[in-house]
Amino acid sequence: MKLWKTIICIALALALSLSLVACGGESSKVTLNVLNWGDYIDPELLRQFEDETGISVKYTTMTSNEEMLVKLASKDNIYDVCFPSDYLIEKLVADDLLYAINKENIPNLKNIDPRFMDLSFDPGNTYSVPYMWGTVGILYNTTMVSDPVDSWNILWDEKYAGQILMYDSMRDTIGITLKKLGMDINTRSEADVLAAQEALIAQKPLVRAYLTDDIKMELINGSAAMGVVYSGDAVYCISENPDLAYAVPQEGSNVWFDNIIIPKSSQHTAEAEQFINFLCDAQVAAQNSDYIGFSTPNAEALKLMDPSYAEDPTYNPPQDVLDRCQIFQDLGDFVKVFSDAWTKVKAA
Amino acid sequence: MVNRLKKFFSGTYLGLMLVFLYAPILILIVYSFNQSKTLGNWTGFTFDWYVQLFRTPEITDALVVTLSVAAISSIVATVLGTLAAIGLHAMKRRDRLLLENISQLPMVNPDLVTGISLMLLFLFVGLRDGYTRLLIAHITFNLPYVIFSVLPKLRQSSDMLYEAALDLGCTPMQAIQKVVIPDIMPGIVSGLIMAFTLSLDDFVISFFAGNGVDNLSMYIYATARRGVNPALSTIIFVPVVTLLLIVNLKSIREERNAELQSKKVGLKR
Amino acid sequence: MKQTKSIKEKLAKGMRIRRSVFAYPYVLWMAVFILAPMLLILYYAFTNDGGITVENIVQAASWDNLKVLIDSVRFALYTTILCLLLGYPVAYLLSQMKKTSAALLSVFFIVPMWMNFLLRTYAWKVLLSAFTKILYTESAVLLGMVYNFLPFMILPIYTTLIKLDKSYIEAAADLGANPAKTFLKVVFPLSMPGIISGVTMVFIPSTTTFAISQLLGGGKTMLYGDLIYMKFITEQSWSTGSALSIILLAFVLISMTFMKKAERTTSDEGGGRLW
Numbered sequence: 108m109k110l111w112k113t114i115i116c117i118a119l120a121l122a123l124s125l126s127l128v129a130c131g132g133e134s135s136k137v138t139l140n141v142l143n144w145g146d147y148i149d150p151e152l153l154r155q156f157e158d159e160t161g162i163s164v165k166y167t168t169m170t171s172n173e174e175m176l177v178k179l180a181s182k183d184n185i186y187d188v189c190f191p192s193d194y195l196i197e198k199l200v201a202d203d204l205l206y207a208i209n210k211e212n213i214p215n216l217k218n219i220d221p222r223f224m225d226l227s228f229d230p231g232n233t234y235s236v237p238y239m240w241g242t243v244g245i246l247y248n249t250t251m252v253s254d255p256v257d258s259w260n261i262l263w264d265e266k267y268a269g270q271i272l273m274y275d276s277m278r279d280t281i282g283i284t285l286k287k288l289g290m291d292i293n294t295r296s297e298a299d300v301l302a303a304q305e306a307l308i309a310q311k312p313l314v315r316a317y318l319t320d321d322i323k324m325e326l327i328n329g330s331a332a333m334g335v336v337y338s339g340d341a342v343y344c345i346s347e348n349p350d351l352a353y354a355v356p357q358e359g360s361n362v363w364f365d366n367i368i369i370p371k372s373s374q375h376t377a378e379a380e381q382f383i384n385f386l387c388d389a390q391v392a393a394q395n396s397d398y399i400g401f402s403t404p405n406a407e408a409l410k411l412m413d414p415s416y417a418e419d420p421t422y423n424p425p426q427d428v429l430d431r432c433q434i435f436q437d438l439g440d441f442v443k444v445f446s447d448a449w450t451k452v453k454a455a
Numbered sequence: 456m457v458n459r460l461k462k463f464f465s466g467t468y469l470g471l472m473l474v475f476l477y478a479p480i481l482i483l484i485v486y487s488f489n490q491s492k493t494l495g496n497w498t499g500f501t502f503d504w505y506v507q508l509f510r511t512p513e514i515t516d517a518l519v520v521t522l523s524v525a526a527i528s529s530i531v532a533t534v535l536g537t538l539a540a541i542g543l544h545a546m547k548r549r550d551r552l553l554l555e556n557i558s559q560l561p562m563v564n565p566d567l568v569t570g571i572s573l574m575l576l577f578l579f580v581g582l583r584d585g586y587t588r589l590l591i592a593h594i595t596f597n598l599p600y601v602i603f604s605v606l607p608k609l610r611q612s613s614d615m616l617y618e619a620a621l622d623l624g625c626t627p628m629q630a631i632q633k634v635v636i637p638d639i640m641p642g643i644v645s646g647l648i649m650a651f652t653l654s655l656d657d658f659v660i661s662f663f664a665g666n667g668v669d670n671l672s673m674y675i676y677a678t679a680r681r682g683v684n685p686a687l688s689t690i691i692f693v694p695v696v697t698l699l700l701i702v703n704l705k706s707i708r709e710e711r712n713a714e715l716q717s718k719k720v721g722l723k724r
Numbered sequence: 725m726k727q728t729k730s731i732k733e734k735l736a737k738g739m740r741i742r743r744s745v746f747a748y749p750y751v752l753w754m755a756v757f758i759l760a761p762m763l764l765i766l767y768y769a770f771t772n773d774g775g776i777t778v779e780n781i782v783q784a785a786s787w788d789n790l791k792v793l794i795d796s797v798r799f800a801l802y803t804t805i806l807c808l809l810l811g812y813p814v815a816y817l818l819s820q821m822k823k824t825s826a827a828l829l830s831v832f833f834i835v836p837m838w839m840n841f842l843l844r845t846y847a848w849k850v851l852l853s854a855f856t857k858i859l860y861t862e863s864a865v866l867l868g869m870v871y872n873f874l875p876f877m878i879l880p881i882y883t884t885l886i887k888l889d890k891s892y893i894e895a896a897a898d899l900g901a902n903p904a905k906t907f908l909k910v911v912f913p914l915s916m917p918g919i920i921s922g923v924t925m926v927f928i929p930s931t932t933t934f935a936i937s938q939l940l941g942g943g944k945t946m947l948y949g950d951l952i953y954m955k956f957i958t959e960q961s962w963s964t965g966s967a968l969s970i971i972l973l974a975f976v977l978i979s980m981t982f983m984k985k986a987e988r989t990t991s992d993e994g995g996g997r998l999w
Binding site: 171173174176177275277311314315316317318321324328330442443446447449450451453454 | 788789791792795846849853860938939942943944945946950951954955957958959960961
């Protein structure tokens with residue numbers, strides 16, 4: 108009996124102290140909770156926004172779109188601004204998790220290049236504003252690769268056995284393999300995915316490693332001849348090692364967009380819109396893109412940036428490259444077919 | 456002669472193991488003064504990383520969160536876990552085995568599963584404060600490490616000590632405090648150190664169980680996409696090692712003094 | 725006389741039971757923060773659209789997935805054995821040193837782990853690619869795992885060894901046992917509780933790590949941690965992910981039960997031979 112009393116007392120004390128902590132620390136200043144990819148904004152701009160508006164920004168980071176989805180889908184979501192990619196927006200819209208942005212509050216939206224507005228994942232930009240964009244391609248070392256790099260097939264060339272780096276991401280790697288085989292990057296055919304799986308298993312003995320961020324390190328150091336990278340990372344790598352060059356193969360590739368959204372559950376939508384408008388300001392977007400190294404969809408910002416950016420085909424690819432690239436769509440339940448194939452490739 | 460040889464081999468072995476453990480650390484310290492963002496690509500000497508470190512409030516915030524969560528969670532887990540181990544040890548075998556098995560759960564479960572299940576629980580309970588959530592999560596995954604480093608010490612020590620203390624008129628609390636705890640101190644300390652270590656490194660559980668509060672590991676893991684700041688690694692490490700070295704030298708000197716003292720006393724006798 | 729003794733015995737017994745009270749705060753914590761979340765995982769593993777089912781478990785127990793589990797266990801086993809072989813001598817040598825310097829030196833064996841995990845692993849990449857050819861092989865993964873788990877083997881063994889009663893060792897020597905025999909028959913069995921703790925703290929977590937194999941193994945193998953991440957996060961299929969973790973749980977609990985049985989027999993044996 109006495110034991111139970113002790114337990115109940117402790118439980119009550121625990122609950123009380125927890126609730127006290129949970130309730131404490133309210134202040135009058137509005138705080139925007141921002142969830143973004145790591146190092147994907149110039150921190151000076153956050154300070155500038157705080158100084159200009161008196162709104163404080165609490166900035167946290169995540170490592171994948173799907174992790175963000177887990178957070179946003181949770182009923183106790185606290186985030187006010189997030190930066191998901193294209194296919195995730197489709198899913199977030201379908202699940203009714205996004206707030207319809209009031210465009211009158213974002214006059215700077217006019218700065219965005221019309222080419223990047225009204226895209227398939229969010230017609231009319233009801234819920235999202237483009238933030239950064241780029242392509243997926245091959246970054247290669249010109250001193251180690253003599254053949255022309257214009258096809259994904261070079262990643263299957265036995266001449267480069269042990270010098271090829273693949274991207275350790277299911278969607279990207281199966282995606283480019285589908286492109287190599289002349290198939291749709293968003294295919295819903297199990298036969299297509301199986302064909303990609305076979306091709307990747309056949310390629311595995313030639314692959315040095317499946318990596319993500321470390322591909323940059325390997326290519327800059329010259330430890331590998333070629334690897335699959337995002338265009339923004341390629342810009343950085345080429346600046347570190349001028350022997351490197353970037354190509355988007357003829358078969359086509361993936362073009363991706365990271366976008367700014369406001370979750371439906373946000374309590375500070377007006378302040379969130381203020382933040383989005385701030386990020387769309389030409390000067391701000393230019394500084395941000397210069398810091399991150401990824402391509403800005405902000406046409407006015409590009410004009411303010413060093414002309415070398417606009418002339419760089421890696422940073423600002425010509426229209427014919429974009430024409431042969433596809434945007435990822437949400438796969439829905441078909442993602443299981445992709446992930447089964449990926450498991451088989453990795454376990455082979 | 457044999458003794459000296461023994462000493463030489465044991466010294467060499469310990470030295471080699473320390474080299475193994477510290478080699479990567481030295482590499483990081485060297486590269487924290489490198490201009491390039493890429494490890495392994497030396498382009499020139501700079502202090503930029505350290506300047507940037509203290510200019511970015513996200514990093515200093517994360518550092519404060521990391522250290523305070525690690526300190527509080529490891530201390531709470533040590534207190535709770537030590538008492539738990541003492542209690543478990545005195546239980547009947549069947550109860551003890553059941554509770555020991557359950558205690559292993561946070562170790563067995565992949566971090567992701569622990570993180571997501573705690574996230575669901577916090578949602579259910581309605582606990583929204585990110586820092587509190589982080590603390591609870593860290594205490595929870597630290598607990599088994601404390602328990603499993605204290606239990607073997609208890610198995611080694613004799614129950615008779617505790618009984619004797621009671622016979623001599625101690626209350627159970629006094630007996631624990633004055634007899635049992637000093638006896639198992641090394642286990643408690645190593646539990647505390649392990650808990651602190653694990654807490655510093657966690658990012659998966661922290662991401663899901665936490666709510667809008669980043670710790671250093673989460674920050675580093677997320678920024679790895681764009682290249683991490685190598686200075687981050689040295690800022691915890693260098694002060695700690697300096698402190699340890701000072702403490703170490705001091706206590707060795709004290710030990711030597713004590714030895715001399717006792718020798719003198721011996722001579723007088 | 726008899727009466728007082730039995731009262732005393734009763735009192736002592738009462739105190740013994742009272743000692744388990746110290747575990748109650750933890751039991752409460754465990755119930756709320758370990759068991760309750762676990763029930764949620766069980767719920768996801770055994771339900772489908774509200775109905776109770778074993779379908780998730782059956783699906784998760786496919787041959788492809790079991791192969792991944794076997795691979796992970798193999799790596800975890802190698803890691804545990806290597807940590808024991810490398811760590812035991814360290815713990816033993818430390819325990820033979822003067823108390824204060826040993827205590828501080830033992831801390832030096834864990835402090836490297838206070839550098840961030842990711843950065844430590846990156847540093848190994850730099851070292852391995854500069855001085856060896858093993859980067860992106862299984863050896864590199866093993867090296868990384870041993871490196872990260874070694875302190876968790878050294879510390880518990882060290883703490884049991886320093887408590888070891890030196891008189892046993894002297895007694896064994898007096899009775900004519902050579903140092904090797906003394907070690908095998910006396911020291912090693914008596915340090916068993918520490919070994920069991922160390923093995924627990926290395927083997928169990930190492931079955932589910934995946935970041936090391938991704939970074940140092942070049943992502944060429946899939947480990948169980950990867951698989952669970954893929955089901956939970958990439959597929960957002962919490963039922964399959966939960967089912968996979970239940971399978972792992974069952975496996976680990978069964979193997980730990982076997983180990984505890986082994987512990988009981990060896991420690992009984994050790995004790996039996998001592999006296």
